[in-house]
Amino acid sequence: MIALFWICALVAIASGIWTISSRQPVHSVVGLIVNFAALAVLFLTLNADFLAMMQIIIYAGAILVLFLFVIALLTIGAQPIEQGPGRLAFQAAPSVVAGLAALLVMSAGLRVAWSQSASAPVLDLGSVATFGQQLLTTHVFAFEVTAFILLIAIVGVILMAGRKELRF
Amino acid sequence: MADFFLGAVPLILLFPLVGAATIALFGPYVQRSASAFIGCLSIGLSFLLTVGTSFVIFPLSPAQQTLYTHSKFVGYWAHLPPDLIIGFRLLIDPLSLLWMLIITGVGLLIHVYSVSYMASDKNYRTFFAYMNLFVFTMLLLVMADNFLWLLVGWGGVGLASYLLIGFYYDRPVAVLAARKALIMNVIGDVGIMLAMFLMYAHVGSVSYQNVFGHVATIGTSALTWIGVWLLLGAVAKSAQLPLQTWLPDAMEGPTPVSALIHAATMVTAGVYLIARAHPIYDNAPAAAELVAVVGGVTALFAATIGCVQYDIKRVLAYSTMSQIGYMMLAVGAGAFAAGAFHFMTHAFFKALLFMSAGIVIHALGGEQDIRKMGGLATRLPFAYWTFLVGAVAIAGIFPFAGFFSKDAIIDAVLKLHHPYLFVFTVVAAGLTAFYMFRLVFLTFLTGAYRGDHEVHAETERTMTVPVAILAVLSLIGGWIVLPHHDELSFLLRSTFADAPFPQSMADFNGWLSFGVLLIALAGIAFAWVAYQWRPQIAAALHRSLGGVHALLTNAYYFDTIYHWLFEWPVLALAQWLRDAFEVDAVDALPALALRAGAYFGSLSNRWETGYLRRYGLTFVVGAALLLFIYLFVAHGATAGAAP
Amino acid sequence: MPQVPLNLYLELSAVLFIIGVIGFLLRRNPITMLMAIELMWNAGNLAFIAFARNFIDMSGQVFAFLVITVAAAEAAIALAIVVMVFRRRENADVDDISVMRG
Numbered sequence: 040m041i042a043l044f045w046i047c048a049l050v051a052i053a054s055g056i057w058t059i060s061s062r063q064p065v066h067s068v069v070g071l072i073v074n075f076a077a078l079a080v081l082f083l084t085l086n087a088d089f090l091a092m093m094q095i096i097i098y099a100g101a102i103l104v105l106f107l108f109v110i111a112l113l114t115i116g117a118q119p120i121e122q123g124p125g126r127l128a129f130q131a132a133p134s135v136v137a138g139l140a141a142l143l144v145m146s147a148g149l150r151v152a153w154s155q156s157a158s159a160p161v162l163d164l165g166s167v168a169t170f171g172q173q174l175l176t177t178h179v180f181a182f183e184v185t186a187f188i189l190l191i192a193i194v195g196v197i198l199m200a201g202r203k204e205l206r207f
Numbered sequence: 208m209a210d211f212f213l214g215a216v217p218l219i220l221l222f223p224l225v226g227a228a229t230i231a232l233f234g235p236y237v238q239r240s241a242s243a244f245i246g247c248l249s250i251g252l253s254f255l256l257t258v259g260t261s262f263v264i265f266p267l268s269p270a271q272q273t274l275y276t277h278s279k280f281v282g283y284w285a286h287l288p289p290d291l292i293i294g295f296r297l298l299i300d301p302l303s304l305l306w307m308l309i310i311t312g313v314g315l316l317i318h319v320y321s322v323s324y325m326a327s328d329k330n331y332r333t334f335f336a337y338m339n340l341f342v343f344t345m346l347l348l349v350m351a352d353n354f355l356w357l358l359v360g361w362g363g364v365g366l367a368s369y370l371l372i373g374f375y376y377d378r379p380v381a382v383l384a385a386r387k388a389l390i391m392n393v394i395g396d397v398g399i400m401l402a403m404f405l406m407y408a409h410v411g412s413v414s415y416q417n418v419f420g421h422v423a424t425i426g427t428s429a430l431t432w433i434g435v436w437l438l439l440g441a442v443a444k445s446a447q448l449p450l451q452t453w454l455p456d457a458m459e460g461p462t463p464v465s466a467l468i469h470a471a472t473m474v475t476a477g478v479y480l481i482a483r484a485h486p487i488y489d490n491a492p493a494a495a496e497l498v499a500v501v502g503g504v505t506a507l508f509a510a511t512i513g514c515v516q517y518d519i520k521r522v523l524a525y526s527t528m529s530q531i532g533y534m535m536l537a538v539g540a541g542a543f544a545a546g547a548f549h550f551m552t553h554a555f556f557k558a559l560l561f562m563s564a565g566i567v568i569h570a571l572g573g574e575q576d577i578r579k580m581g582g583l584a585t586r587l588p589f590a591y592w593t594f595l596v597g598a599v600a601i602a603g604i605f606p607f608a609g610f611f612s613k614d615a616i617i618d619a620v621l622k623l624h625h626p627y628l629f630v631f632t633v634v635a636a637g638l639t640a641f642y643m644f645r646l647v648f649l650t651f652l653t654g655a656y657r658g659d660h661e662v663h664a665e666t667e668r669t670m671t672v673p674v675a676i677l678a679v680l681s682l683i684g685g686w687i688v689l690p691h692h693d694e695l696s697f698l699l700r701s702t703f704a705d706a707p708f709p710q711s712m713a714d715f716n717g718w719l720s721f722g723v724l725l726i727a728l729a730g731i732a733f734a735w736v737a738y739q740w741r742p743q744i745a746a747a748l749h750r751s752l753g754g755v756h757a758l759l760t761n762a763y764y765f766d767t768i769y770h771w772l773f774e775w776p777v778l779a780l781a782q783w784l785r786d787a788f789e790v791d792a793v794d795a796l797p798a799l800a801l802r803a804g805a806y807f808g809s810l811s812n813r814w815e816t817g818y819l820r821r822y823g824l825t826f827v828v829g830a831a832l833l834l835f836i837y838l839f840v841a842h843g844a845t846a847g848a849a850p
Numbered sequence: 851m852p853q854v855p856l857n858l859y860l861e862l863s864a865v866l867f868i869i870g871v872i873g874f875l876l877r878r879n880p881i882t883m884l885m886a887i888e889l890m891w892n893a894g895n896l897a898f899i900a901f902a903r904n905f906i907d908m909s910g911q912v913f914a915f916l917v918i919t920v921a922a923a924e925a926a927i928a929l930a931i932v933v934m935v936f937r938r939r940e941n942a943d944v945d946d947i948s949v950m951r952g
Contacts, residue, residue, distance in 0.1 A: 044854045048862045055866055055889055059873025064881045070866075071885050078892055081862075085903040086880040087911055090895075090918075097918055102888070102925050109929045110881060113936045127818055127945060134824055134875035137940065141831035148838040149860050164906065173908040174915065183910070185919045193916035200930040817948030824875050 043084060052079040064110045068103055075099050085162040088169075212259040216276055216299055219256045219307065220346050222249040227339035234332035240322075246335030247318045250342055254311035262303050269701035273300040275352060290372075291407060298352035298415065302702040305547055306349040306472075306479055309554045313471045314342050316673035320562055321463040324569060327504035334374065341367035345472055349479060350754060353414035354403050357480070361399060361444065364434035364473045365392035370469060384456035391453040396654040399480075402436035405429055419486040427491060434487050434494025438501065441477030445531045447505045452765050454528055458520040463665055465520060466561035470527045478531065478546050481538040485706055488539070495539050502535025503620070503628035508763070512636035515759040518575050519564050522646050526601065527557055533616050536628060538650025542619030543703045544696035546639070548688060549616055551695075552608035555684045556600035559677035563594035566670060567650065571660045577649045579658035583650040586662045589671055591651045593678045598647050600681040602640035603727045605720075611685030614720045621719060630777065636723055640730030648738040859900035867893035878943045880932045884925065890923045 051074050075098045082091035109174035174182055226249025234242045246488045257705040264272055276297040316362070325334050334753060345361025351357040365388075372386030403413050409425045410418050441447070447456035457469050468474070481488060481498055488495040509528035530553050539547035567583060567590050568575055600607035603614070613636060621627050656662065687695045696703075726727065737745040749756060761767070870889030877883050902910025909919040935947065 040854055044858060048858075051862065052862050052865055052869070055869040057875060058889065059869060059882065059886050064879060064885075067885050073889060074889065075892065078896060080897060081859070082899055085859070085899045087899045087902070087914075090899060090911055090914055093915065094916060095891075097922060098888070098892075102922055103859050105925060105929060106881065106885065109933060113881075113933065127821060130820060130824065131876055134820075134827075136873055137824060137828045137831060138868045138872040138875065141827060141834070141871065142864055144831055144838065145833045145864040145868075147859055147865065148834065149857055151838065164903065164908070164911075169908060169917075170911060178909070178912045178916075181916055185916050189919060189923050192926050196926050196930040199927075200933050819944050819947070820875055820878070827871055827875065 041086065044081070047077045047080045047084075050074075051081070064114070065107070068110070071106075072099050072103055087163075089167045099132050208259075209263045212256065212263045213274065213299075215256050216260060216274075216297055219260070220297065220343065221254075221349055222253045223339045223343035223346065223705065224646040225249060225509055227336050227343060230332055230336040230339065239331050242332040242335050243322045246339050247315065247322065247497050249339055250311055250315045250318050253342070253346070254308075254315045257304070257307045260299065264299060264304055265301065265698055267408060269704060269777060272701040273298070275299075279823075291412065293353060293355050293413065295350050295356060295588070297344065297350040297484025299350070300702050301699045302479075302482060302547065304348045305551065305699070306475075307346060309551060310342060310345050310349070310472050311692070312675075314338075314467055316676060317463050317471075317558060317562070319467050319669050320466075320565070321461075323669045324463055324565055325461060328461075330374070330632045334371075336608065337367055337370045337374070338463075341371065341468060341473070345476070348476055352416070353412075354406065354418070355398065355413050355824050357483075358396065358399050361440070361476065361500050362396055363677070364468070364476065365396065365444075366388060368392070368457070368468050368473055371464040372457045374464065378459065380456075380651055381459040382452070384459040388453040388457050390457055391443050391450050393443075394450060395440040398436045398443065402433045402440070405433045405436065406663045415483070419484075419599075422490050430487055430491040431494045434484070434491045435497065437480060437484055437487070438498055440533070441480045441498075442501060443477075444480075445477030445527050445535065447472050447477065447501050447532060447535060448508060449765070451505065451509070451528055452762070453515075455521050455524045455762065458518070458524050462520065462561055462565035465524070466558045466565070469524065470557040474527060474531055475534065475554070476668050478534040478538055478550055481535065482543045482546055482702075485538070485541075485543050488708055489541070492545065495541065497539070499536050499539025499620075499625065499628060502532045502537070503533070503631045505529065506532030506536060506635040507631040507638075510635040512759050512762050513642040516576055516640060516813075519567070519577050519580075519646065519650060520561070520575055521559070522538035522577075522642060523560055524563060526560075526639065526643065529552075529639060530557065530601070533613065533632065536632065537616040537619055538701060539626075540616075540619045540623045541706060542616065543706060544699050545619050547699060548695050552600070552612040552681070552684045555677055556597045556606055556681040559593060559674060559681050560597035562670075562674045562677065563590045563597060566590040566674065567594075569670070570663045571658060572663075573659050574658055575740040577646065579660075580650045580653070580656070581653045581658075582656045584707065585660070586656070587651075591673075592722070593674050594651065595647060595679045596681050598643040602643050602731060603636055603723065604640075604731075605724060606682075606685070608681050608683070608685035608723070611688050614723060615688065617723055618716050618719060620717070633723060633726060636831070637726040637730040639733045641729040644731045644734035645738055653742070669726045699840065711744045856900055856904045860897055863893045863897040863900070865893075866890075866896065878945055880935070880944050881929075883944065884928050884932070887928075888921065888925065891917060 054073035054077065055076045058067045058074060061067050061070065075094055079091040079094040082088075082094060226245050229245055231240045264274065276299070318335070321334065321338065325331055328334060340381040341364060344360050344367055346360075348357055348360030348364060351360055369385045369392075372388050373382050375381045405414050406418050409422045409429050412418060413478045425433070443450040454469060454474065458465055460469070486499065509525045509532060513522050513525035513529065516525060530549070534546045534549050534553070537543070537549060567580070567587060570587055570590070571580070574580070596607070600609040603609045617629070617632050617636070620632050623629075737748065758764070816822075868891050870886045870893060873886030873889065874883050877886065895917055898910040898917070900910075902908060904913075906929040939946070
C-alpha cells in the first residue's frame with residue numbers, strides 16, 4: 040500500500056511539474072491527464088471508488104478534451120505565446136519563493152495539527168450505492184445548487200462564445 | 208343618554224383630529240367648500256358632544272363630577288423610568304368642561320366665520336386643516352389627566368399657533384412673527400418640563416391625581432419651584448411679562464386665528480394650567496403671589512401700551528394681554544373661579560371684538576391702521592354695533608359680561624390685601640375703557656372716512672351670524688354670576704373644593720363695583736373728550752408727552768432690549784465664529800483629511816497594476832502570511848501543545 | 851497491508867497545490883494557467899477524500915464531487931473567455947490584458 044502510494048505520488052508530482060513547465064499547451068494537457076490518472080489511483084486507495092471513476096470520466100474524458108479542443112481551435116495560425124521575456128519584472132523569483140514558503144507553512148502546520156496514524160479501511164465507504172444515497176438525501180440541496188450552477192455556466196458560455204456579434 | 212355622552216367623550220377629542228387629517232389628506236381632491244364644511248362639521252360635532260356631556264356632568268354631586276375615561280395605552284415605555292407609568296386617558300371635570308365648551312363653542316363660531324373671511328385665500332383648505340389641528344391639540348391640553356399629555360397638547364397648540372401666525376408665509380414679517388412666537392413658547396415648554404422633573408423627583412409620577420394627592424409630602428421649597436416653573440410655561444403661553452413680546456407680532460396671522468388662538472383659547476392655557484395646578488399654588492404661597500404680581504403688572508403694562516397703538520389688531524392684542532393679566536392675577540390670588548369666569552366672558556367679548564374688527568378689515572381690503580379709518584359707523588353699521596357691544600363689555604359697563612367678571616377679580620384682589628396690585632387693576636380698568644373707546648371713536652366715528660380703500664358692504668351671512676351670537680353672549684354671559692346667585696362657582700365647586708380662598712362670587716361689594724364702574728365711565732368720557740369732542744386735546748397730549756408716547760409706542764422697548772440682550776450676542780458670536788474659526792479651523796480639517804486620503808490613495812494605487820499574475824502573487828503571499836499567523840502566532844500555544 | 855498515514859496524503863495535496871500555484875504565477879498562457887488551476891482543484895479534492903476516509907464521513911467525498919462539477923463549470927466559462935479574448939486579439943498573453951487596471 041505504501042509502495043503504491045509513493046509510486047502514485049511521485050508520478051503525480053512529476054506530471055504536475057511537467058504540466059506547468061512545458062511550452063506547448065498540448066504537452067501540458069498530456070501531463071495533466073497523467074496527473075489525474077495517478078490521483079484516480081490514489082482515490083481508489085482511499086475507498087473512493089465512484090470518485091475515482093468520475094475523475095477519469097469527467098476530468099480526463101470531458102474537461103481535458105475541452106481544453107484540447109480550445110487549444111486546437113486557437114493555436115492554428117496564432118503566434119506562440121510566451122515569446123521573449125515577460126514584462127512583469129519582479130514576478131518569477133518571488134513567485135517561486137512565495138509558493139515554497141506557503142508550502143513550508145502548510146506542511147509545518149500539518150505536522151503540528153495532523154499527526155494521527157491512519158484508521159482502518161471501511162470497504163463499502165465510497166461505493167456507488169453509499170455515495171448516491173448520501174448525495175441525494177443528506178446533501179440534496181447542495182446537489183440541486185450544483186445543477187443550477189451548471190445551468191448558469193451553460194447559459195453563460197453560450198452567450199459569450201456562441202454569438203459573434205456580442206462585443207464587450 | 209348619560210352613558211352615551213360619557214362613552215362618547217373620546218370622540219370630542221377625535222373629531223377635530225379626524226377633520227384635520229381628512230382635510231389634509233383629501234382636501235386637494237374635493238371642492239374648497241367641502242373642506243370648509245368638514246372643518247366646521249367636526250368642530251360642531253365636538254361642541255354638541257361637549258354640551259351633552261356638560262348636561263350629564265354638571266347636575267352630579269361634586270364627588271361624582273370628576274370622570275376619567277378608560278385608560279388606553281397604559282404601560283411601561285422603554286425610554287421612561289420603569290416606575291413612571293403614564294397612561295393615556297382623558298379627564299373630564301367641571302374645569303376642563305368649561306374650557307372645552309369655550310374651545311368648541313367659540314371655535315365653531317370662528318370656523319363658520321372663516322368660511323367667508325378666508326374665502327379668497329389660496330390656501331383655504333390648509334387653513335381649515337390647521338384650525339382643526341389647533342382645536343384638537345387645545346382639547347388635548349385641557350382633557351389630559353397628567354402633565355405629560357398636557358405638555359403634548361401644550362406643544363401642539365404652539366405648533367398650530369406657529370403654523371397659523373405664519374399662514375401668510377409669503378410675508379417675511381409673518382414668518383418672523385411665527386418664529387418669535389415659537390421660540391418664546393418653547394421657553395415655556397422647558398419650564399413645564401422642569402416642573403415635571405421636580406414632580407417626578409419628589410412624587411415619582413406626573414399625573415394630576417398622584418401629584419396633587421401628595422402635595423403635602425413635597426415640601427414648600429420644592430413646591431415653590433414647581434410653581435415657578437409652571438408659571439414660566441404659563442407666562443410664555445399667555446404672553447405675560449416678561450415673555451409677552453410675541454403676542455402683538457402674532458397679529459400677522461389671519462384675523463380668525465387672532466380671535467380663536469390669540470384671544471379666546473390658547474393664550475388662556477396659562478390660566479388653565481395655574482387653575483388646574485391649584486393644589487400646588489394653595490400650598491406654595493410665594494409662587495402664588497408671584498403669579499398674582501406677574502398678572503397684575505402685565506394687566507397695567509399692556510393697558511398703557513394699548514392706549515397709543517394705531518393698528519386695530521395690535522390694540523386688541525395688548526388688550527388681550529392685559530385681560531389675561533387680570534385672569535392670572537385672579538388665579539394667583541386664589542380666586543380660581545373668578546379667573547375661569549373672566550376667561551369665559553373674555554372669550555366671548557374678545558372673539559367678538561376681533562371678528563367685528565375682521566369685518567372692518569375685510570371691508571377695507573386688509574387695512575388695519577385706524578388712522579386710515581373713521582366714520583365707518585354709517586357704512587358698516589353691523590360691525591359698529593357689535594364692536595360697540597364688545598367694547599362696552601370689555602370696559603366693564605353694567606350689565607355687560609365684563610362688568611361681572613372684572614368685578615369678581617377686583618373684589619378678590621381687594622381681599623388679598625395687596626394695595627399695589629389693587630391700584631394696578633383699578634387703573635388698568637380705567638385704561639381699558641379709555642383705549643377701547645379710543646378705538647371705537649377713531650374707527651367708527653370721528654369725522655369722515657380717512658382711508659383710500661373702497662368700503663365693501665358687510666353682507667356675508669356666515670360672518671354676521673357668529674358675530675351676532677357672540678354679541679348676545681357678551682351681553683348675557685356675565686349673568687351666570689348674579690348677586691346672591693353664583694351659578695359658576697357652584698358649577699366649579701368640585702374642582703376648587705379644597706382651595707383656601709373663598710370661590711363664591713356672590714357676596715357682591717356694591718361700593719367697589721360702583722367705584723370701578725365710575726372709573727370705567729371716566730375712561731370712556733376721557734376718550735370721548737380727547738378723540739371725539741375736542742381732537743386737539745389728543746394732539747396736544749401727544750406733543751407734550753412725546754417721550755412717554757415713544758416709550759409706549761415701542762412697548763417699553765422690550766423688543767430692543769431683547770435684541771441687544773439675547774439676539775445680538777448670539778448673532779455676533781456666530782458671525783465671529785464664522786469669520787475667525789470656520790475658514791481657518793473648521794474648513795481646514797476636512798481639507799487636510801481630503802489631502803491625506805488622496806495621498807494614501809495614490810500610494811495604494813501603485814498596487815493596482817491590472818496584471819492578473821501580480822494580483823495572484825499578492826494573493827498567495829497574503830494567504831501564506833494569514834495561514835502562518837493563524838497557525839503559529841494566533842493559535843501558537845495550542846498548536847504547540849498538540850503532539 | 852500497512853495503511854498510509856493521513857499526513858502523507860495531505861502533504862502530497864499541499865505539494866500538488868503549490869505546484870499549481872507556482873504554475874499560475876509563472877505562466878503567461880491563459881490555457882496553461884487554467885490547467886494550473888485544475889491542478890489546485892484536484893489537490894484540494896485529494897485532501898477532501900483523504901479526510902473522508904480518515905473520519906469515515908461521506909461528506910468529504912460528496913464535497914469533492916461538487917468541486918468536480920464546479921470545476922467543470924469554471925473550466926467551461928474560463929475557456930469561453932479565452933476564446934473571446936483570442937477572437938479580439940491575436941495574442942492572448944495575460945500580461946497584455948491589463949485594461950481592467952483601476
